[in-house]
Amino acid sequence: MKILVVEDEPKLADFMHKGLQQAGYMVQTSHNGSEALNKAASENFDLILLDLMLPGMTGTDILKNLRAYKISSPVIIVSALSGTSQIVEGLDLGAVDYIKKPFEWEELLARIRILQRKAFASESTKISVNDLVIDLMTRLVTRAGKQIQLTVKEFTLLEYLIRNTNRVVSKNQILENVWNMDFDPESNIVEVYMYQLRRKIDKGFENPLIETVIGIGYKLAGTKSSL
CATH class of the missing domain: 1.10.10.10 (Winged helix-like DNA-binding domain superfamily/Winged helix DNA-binding domain)
Structure with missing residues (x-):
């Protein structure tokens, strides 16, 4: 499974990257919204973990552009913006899940495994x-x-x-x-x-x-x- 981590806080991005690699995933990291969108448009990712408050382009704008470009990579929002309006907007824009910061690492891995099982249920593993x-x-x-x-x-x-x-x-x-x-x-x-x-x-x-x-x-x- 190939994952794109979009997170502008270096320590958290590095923590997520290393943890996902140790869990056996292929991982790329982007700290900038515009760069992240370019990566998502030029490569195939099985999952995008997306922060909302980003330099270059907000996570919300990334979601809008992903759908406009017909990029179907599933997106899990990982954000400190935890108000109901932000959650509803993110899900309405096509995110499959929303995780509030700070989060428990094992919970994030469990959400990813759930997404994997759903994907594999509709296709051969x-x-x-x-x-x-x-x-x-x-x-x-x-x-x-x-x-x-x-x-x-x-x-x-x-x-x-x-x-x-x-x-x-x-x-x-x-x-x-x-x-x-x-x-x-x-x-x-x-x-x-x-x-x-x-x-x-x-x-x-x-x-x-x-x-x-x-x-x-x-x-x-x-x-x-x-x-």
Whole structure:
């Protein structure tokens, strides 16, 4: 699940980002309303956590523009504005939920899980690429019927590759989407995790799925389908 956190308070944004990553989600963060809208318009997010009081553009205006642009990413408002009028307006503009600040972390995670279950109830939770099957809800991964144990970060990396099946993703894109890090030519974190993931996904199988595209990045190649 790919989440956009829109929060201008740096400490809270960092706390939410790290917490969501630890919970196994792909996370991007924006501190500015206009920047957030551009991100939402150019990338597909499964959920947007939206503050209302933002520089550049208010959360209310972001909601109006999302709907005007036919961007269907679900939005949960996370705001200190807790009056009935603000809640009603946010929900009327298309937000699926409203959480008042300060909030309990476990409550936020529970609201996200509820949203996941609702989304998965109307569509398949399983995606296959050839004989590799990943269940986004249970986080169960199998290949040719054999269960594969992945760490939280390995699963997040595999989910990102599967979302981009047959497309080359660069090291920079992986760092931004899986680790939310700017490109660092000295860092080998992507290479380390790709090695570990390949060892679990491809080792012992005749046809490897993960390819290195020299000088560009990586690609998970195969026939993708929902089960």
